[in-house]
Amino acid sequence: MTITGTYIKYYKVCFRKLWLFHHKIEMEHNSELVAEGSFIGEKSYPQRAERYREMLIDGSKIDFYDPYNKVVHEIKKSDKLEHSHVAQVQFYLYLLWKNGVKGATGLIEYPKLRQTQTVTLAEEDISQVENWVSEIERIVESEQCPGRIAKSRCRSCSYFEFCYAEEE
Numbered sequence: 001m002t003i004t005g006t007y008i009k010y011y012k013v014c015f016r017k018l019w020l021f022h023h024k025i026e027m028e029h030n031s032e033l034v035a036e037g038s039f040i041g042e043k044s045y046p047q048r049a050e051r052y053r054e055m056l057i058d059g060s061k062i063d064f065y066d067p068y069n070k071v072v073h074e075i076k077k078s079d080k081l082e083h084s085h086v087a088q089v090q091f092y093l094y095l096l097w098k099n100g101v102k103g104a105t106g107l108i109e110y111p112k113l114r115q116t117q118t119v120t121l122a123e124e125d126i127s128q129v130e131n132w133v134s135e136i137e138r139i140v141e142s143e144q145c146p147g148r149i150a151k152s153r154c155r156s157c158s159y160f161e162f163c164y165a166e167e168e
């Protein structure tokens with residue numbers, strides 16, 4: 001099984017979301033990935049295509065990698081800093097580390113907030129990332145779809161209608 005950055009991000013948000021995504025149950029019309037992709041593709045970042053490289057590593061796609069400074073750039077349309085974004089970038093740093101690129105760092109950019117978040121991968125983070133991967137495999141291989149999380153945390157989720165249609 002190929003675990004990608006999206007798996008890590010969803011794992012940190014909601015086990016049910018992770019499971020639905022893995023089982024290819026997608027709400028296409030409201031896909032967060034499509035929305036994020038088109039946002040990133042906006043004209044506000046034309047210079048990135050020239051300066052940074054898209055990198056495919058162990059099945060994960062890093063959109064913007066600066067190979068000279070060893071920096072993973074991740075742009076988020078979110079209007080708040082989220083732990084899941086940090087975990088996703090730490091996973092990319094882990095993949096780089098596993099493939100011989102030591103000392104890479106990450107920079108998450110939040111254009112709406114005009115803020116950035118630096119991400120590092122300390123030695124103790126490596127076993128933590130490996131635990132996430134094992135836990136993700138256990139969750140998605142289960143035949144049982146995990147339960148819902150608190151509704152108050154679901155409003156922006158693309159699966160909201162799928163999970164709560166009968167209650168609305």
Ligand code: SF4
Nearest residue numbers: 014148149154157163
């Ligand atoms: S709507 Fe809520 S419970 Fe359902 S997948 Fe999304 S975050 Fe999880």
